[in-house]
Amino acid sequence: MRILFLGDIVGRPGMRAVRENLARIREEESVDFAFANGENASGGYGLKAKHAKELFKAGLDGITGGNHIWKFKDLYSLLESDGRILRPHNYPDHLPGSGVRVFRKKGFPPVAVVNLIGRTFMPPIDCPFAAAETVIDALPADVPVTIVDFHAEATGEKIAMGYFLEGKVSAVVGTHTHVQTNDAKILPGGTGYLTDLGMCGAEDSCLGMKPEIILDRYLTGLPRQLEAASGPGILQGAIFDIDDTSGKAVSMTAFQQNNRA
Template identity: 55%
Template structure:
C-alpha cells in the first residue's frame, strides 16, 4: 500500500478475485483477503491471504482471522490455499501446524528467498516457509544491489529501485485431492528468464 496507484487495482481485483490483500487488515482497507470460486477443473476452492504480526504492522490476529473465515466457508470447499505473508519463519511454521488438516496448503511469502523446507504435514497440508519472489535475480531481494549496499555502508536512508534483468519466477506446484483437500505432492519451482 506504499504506492497509492495500486489502490484502484485492489478495488478492481476484489471484484474478480485476482488480487488479494491480507484478510486480517481492517475492513475499511481496499480489497479483500479471501477468494472463493472454482479451479480450472471445476472443483470448489478458496484462497486466503493472511499477514503475520511479528516485525510487521500490528493488525488483527492471523490465527483468529483464519479460524473465522474458514468457519464461514461452505462445507463443499475442500481445496483451500493460504498465503501466509510474514517476516519470521516461526510465525509461518506455527500457522502451518495450526492449519494442518484444515487447509490444503500454507505457502509462506514476504522474504523473497525460497526456502528448501517444503513438506506435507501429517494432516495433509502442504507447507513451505517461503516460495520466493518473482523478479530480478541479480539483486538484493529485488532491489538494485548498489542502492542496498549504499544503505548498509552509510547507514543513511537510500531510495531503493527495482533491479532489471534476469527475471526469475519462484513458486510451488501442488497436486491436491479435490474430494478431501489433502495435498498429494508439493514441488518448489524456479523458472529462469528464458523459460518465462
C-alpha cells in the first residue's frame, strides 16, 4: 500500500493547500491512506472541531496532534467521539481521546497510527519510549502496518525513537519543528524513517509564522504574539510504500509541492 503523511498544517495557507491539492495528489500518487499532523491548523495554534471536519472532507483519513491539540475545547468532544483524530498517547489516560487508532478500509489490511510526543525541550510528560512499547504490543494481531508520528523537538530524540522501533513498526515520522529534513530512509529492520515531515503552511514564513514578528522577538527580546503568515502555501511530508503482508517499508521518499498555481 502507499501512504501519504503530511507535516504540521499551519493556519489558513496550510488549510487551503490541503483543501485545494490533496484530492489531486491522492490520485496522481496512487495514495491509499492519507494522514497529517493538524495541531496548528487553526490560526497557527491548535485545532478547532470545524477545521478538523474540513480536513476530513478534503480527503484525510486521519489527523494526529501534538502539544497544541488542547487549545480549543470544542475539539475535546470530537477527540472522544471520532477516533480518526489522535492526540499524543503519552498524555495522561484521563484526558480526552486516544493516541492510537486502527484504520480499516475495504480492500486493504488494517493500518495502525500511533501518536507520541517527545520530552526533550518540551513540557514534562510520560516517557514516549515506554508508551510506544506498551501500545504497539497491545495492537490487534491482524494489524500488519503501523505508522508512528513522533511529535518532538530534538532531532536526537526522534532518531533514537526510529532505532527503538526499528523492525517493530512500518514507519516512524517526526513532526513539530516544521522544517523538512533530508534523511528519508529505510532502517535495516525494514522501518521507514524521516526525522521531520516539514509543514503545510505559508512558503514565505518563519515556520509558518510572520517573519517580522519572529525577528522583532529576537532583536528586542520582548514577547510578541505570534501570527500565522499569509500567502501561497507549501505542502511537505513523505510518501512511503509498505508491504501489505510483512508490514515492512519498501520505499520512503520526502514529498514537497507548492501551491502557487
